[in-house]
Amino acid sequence: MNPRRVHDLMRRYFPKIDGAEHEWVVVVDEAGLRREVLEALLGKIVPAEELIVEVHRKIGGMVPRAAAIAMVAKHVGRGDIRIADRKFTGFLVVLRSGVATGWTEINADAEIDYQDETISH
Template identity: 30%
Template sequence: MTPREIHSLMRRLCPFGVSKADGYRHLVRNDALDRDLVDSLLSDYIATDGVFVYANAKKSSYVPKAAAFQLIQEHRNGDDRMAVQVVASDFSARVAIHPIGVGVGEHKILRRQ
């Protein structure tokens, strides 16, 4: 899937920011983003094996959940001042990791049809 296709999906299915209702978690230890803390946050919200890692229209990928941390690191180390979103492949949940080293997640409430 191309970054443009991922961007279109994100705009259509995730038009708003992540709710802060569950509260932020600190993800930094020893002045660096901690893999264990990030993996714990992702595991608490995202049950799928594949995830979309989305920083912006040009920096987005579909990867296995285990590879998400590396992409989050790359996007955080760039000039981006926006949160990196990690979204379950079925769009049932998402996590936002902000440049200051905090993250928050939410489960999407699916409507019955």
């Protein structure tokens, strides 16, 4: 899945976030990404093995969980990173400031055709 497709999907199906309504967790410290904290949050909120990740409109893809965590580690601080499952029912945001939050919701509008989509590694 190319970054343009990811950006389009995120614009259509990723909900707007009101920061005051969520509990935030510090996932980046002076040593970098706290992988275990991010992995735990992802496991709780977005347990799928294939994740859609968008750093910004030119960097994104549908990748396996390990690649998603590596992508966050590489690009943290460069933008607000959004992560969702293929059905857009689990959502996670890592802000450039190094905090993250996640939530789930039913997204009945997300009738997405993935027939021609492949996972990029």
